[in-house]
Amino acid sequence: MVGGTDDEEIVSNQSIDPAAFEDPETGKWYLCWGNGVPVVAELNDDMISLKADTWHKITGLEDFLEGLFVNYRDGTNHQTYSNDDTGSENYRVGYATADNPIGPWTYRGVILQKDESLGILGTGHNSVMNIPGTDEWYIAYHRFHIPDGGGFRRETTIDKLPIDKDTCLFSSVKPTLEGVGPRPL
Template sequence: MKNIVLIVLNVLFFATTATAQIDTLNAPAAVLPNVYADPHIAAFGNRFYIYPTTDGSEGWKSTSFTAWSSKDLVKWKYEKVILDLPKDISWAKERAWAPAIAYKNGKYYYYFSADVNIGVAVSDKPTGPFKDALGKPLVKKAMLRGQMIDPMVFVDDDGAAYLYFGQGNCNIVKLADNMISYDTTKIISIKPRGYNEGSFVFKRNGKYYLSWSEYDTRDPRYSVAYATSDSPLGPFVKATKNPILKGKGVVKGAGHHSIVQVPGKDEWYIAYHRFKIPGGNGYNRETCISPLRFDQDGNIMPIDVFEKVKPVKIK
């Protein structure tokens, strides 16, 4: 009888272990088809939108940006190309990377990396078409240390807007009310421990969260960490429990994220890219979404890259 019990326990143990291994080998499908990276997710009106980098070229030499919309975070509609560098931009033709979008003054402001500069375009609609607002970069290549890429704009409750950008350092500056200019003498440059690129900022319960990607996007260890502050300009204190997002099993290179709140709810989701499954790498990445949750103290809890997103609607 004792031997039979031991056999049953061993079978249960190995079955549980096998199930755990299978879970890490079967990740949820990407939310966008083909290869897209660096997704910026936002909610406008009764829809969600994703603005990604078009991936799939050695050296990330894409030349245009697209937009995608969804009513529920699960099914995504291809809107169109919303900005084409060769046609719409006079000062850059390739390396269209890591965009972000913000709404203010009744208009949509689209910030983007192009040939290692940062530009800004404007439209009356979240799906464009967008037009170059300046005819030149908003942030010029080599203006500061590191690469002038990965813009992100946060609009606070009082209407003030802040630009975050940079690889190597995180640069922060308050934008003018027109959203397309700033005082260069007011730029703050910080480098949180582990910071590489892809900064993102949001506010919850009066606290400002700054998150970023660590390691290189071609590295399977690519991951996301965060810090908090009482001000959008910092100082930011890195959380003790990091990273909040990282690869596991078949999921590799999970990073370069953005975070969206379901309007009117304390419900949050994180969009990010991972190496394409199967056979992906730092030039072939795909866009995913996972739930993002907080503990009772406001700390971001570790994200489960194997949790499927259920349909969510904006009222």
């Protein structure tokens, strides 16, 4: 897949893991995707095609592999994505922020990674959710099936995504064996 603007041609060899995102400040919808090359473009009103000349290579992400996901909180766009290889026990979630969906993005580090003491390995490929009307955030991700996943059998879990009180940014997630319990919405 090739796209871009007059200033930049973008080649996205594997256009996987698309994620749609509405910018609440403008009402515009964007689609993020990529494998090795992260890309964002504005969606047309039909929500199935991309506007010409709106493709942008996403910059500022370190060790990007796949699985982009964007959320908006208090004037900041928060992007999470997967690092390393899906079969690696070091598969993990990177994090970046920006003032708008196009960027530039500022890398903020890894917010979810393995915990060998609990046998939790390969914690990647996430989605971030906010409970409507609250400031409660959760992260859904997959990890190696415990005890015998070995990178080929995976299981999904959800854990709380904490907010740092000083920076108002997402902070490191403590992966748990039990995940979060059920709750009414």
